[in-house]
Amino acid sequence: MSDSWKISLPCTRAEAEAIDMADELIAGAVLMTTEEVEDDREQWRLDAYVEAEPDAALVAQVRALVPSAGARAATITHLPPEDWVTLSQAGLAPLSVGRFFVHSGAAEVPAGVRAFHIPAGRAFGTGHHETTSGCLAMLDGLADRDVASAIDVGTGTGLLAFAVAHLWPDARIVATDIDPVAIEVTAENAALNAVNGIELIVADGALADPVTDRAPYDLVIANILAGPLVSMAPELAAIAGPSATIVLAGLLETQRAEVVAAYAACGCTLEAVDRRGDWSVLRLTAGPDRFVPAGPFDPKGRDGWALDL
Known part of the structure; x- marks a missing residue:
C-alpha cells in the first residue's frame, strides 16, 4: 500500500x-x-x-x-x-440494541443476545450510526410479526439482513447493494457470523429481475439516503406485498415530510417514527392501493413512473 x-x-x-x-x-x-x-x-x-x-x-x-x-x-x-477505511472504524465501542449486540472486534458478549461481529472495513453499516442502530431497534420491535419474505435494499455490511435472519429464521431473505464490494463484504460477514440462507444480489434498488422475480416481500428495508428513497418509492412499494412493513432510514428529520409524501403517493401509510438526533427511521405499511406497475420495471432507470410525486 x-x-x-x-x-x-x-x-x-x-x-x-x-x-x-x-x-x-x-x-x-x-x-x-x-x-x-x-x-x-x-x-x-x-x-x-x-x-x-x-x-x-x-x-x-x-x-x-x-x-x-x-x-x-x-x-x-x-x-x-x-488502510485508512479500516482504521477509521477500528476501536468502535460495542453496541447493544434490543436482542442484538454488534462489535467490530474482541468484546465480551452479554448473555441472551445475538452478537454480530462486523469488522471495520470496506462498507457502511457497523451499526453505530443512528440510522443503522435505529433500524435494528425498529426490527427488534417487529419480532412478533409474521415475516415469510424480506429484502434489505442497500445492505452495506449485511447487518440488517443478518438481524432479519435471526428474528425470522425461516424467512426467504434477499440482500442487495448497487456496490459489488458491499455484496462481497456481506458474504464475508455472513460467513464470519454463521448466517446462512441470505440471497445476495448486486442491484440498483429494485430495478433487477432477480429482485422483482422474488416479490412480493412481507418486509422491505432501505437504509440509504432521502433522495434515493424518494425516487425509489414506486419500485419499493411495488415489491411490497399487501400489508407489508416498510422500514426506511438514511433521512434527516427535516427530510421526513418529503419521504413520507412520496410513499403516501404510492399507497403506503406511516405507522411509526424513531427519531435519533437529527435522523429519523420510518415504519410504513403498504396498503391495498399501493403502486403496482402496469408493465415490467425499466432496467435503465426510474424515468417514466406514472406518478405525480
Missing part, C-alpha cells in the same frame, strides 16, 4: 452526518469525520485521505463539503502506508 496524504478541516455535526451517509463525494478519497468535543454539534473534523499529494483543486473540493470551515486553512499531512 502506498503513502497517503490527509486533508483536515473543521466541520459541524450536521455536515459530518451528511458526509458519512453519502456513498462517494470525492472520487478516490476516503472521507472520515470525528467528534472533536463530546456532545458539541459545532466541533467536528473532516479528514480526507488521498493517495497522491493534494493540489489546490482537490483541497477546494474537500472545503466545499464543509461550508462552516469558511476560509480556515486546511491542514495537509503526509502519512505512511495504512
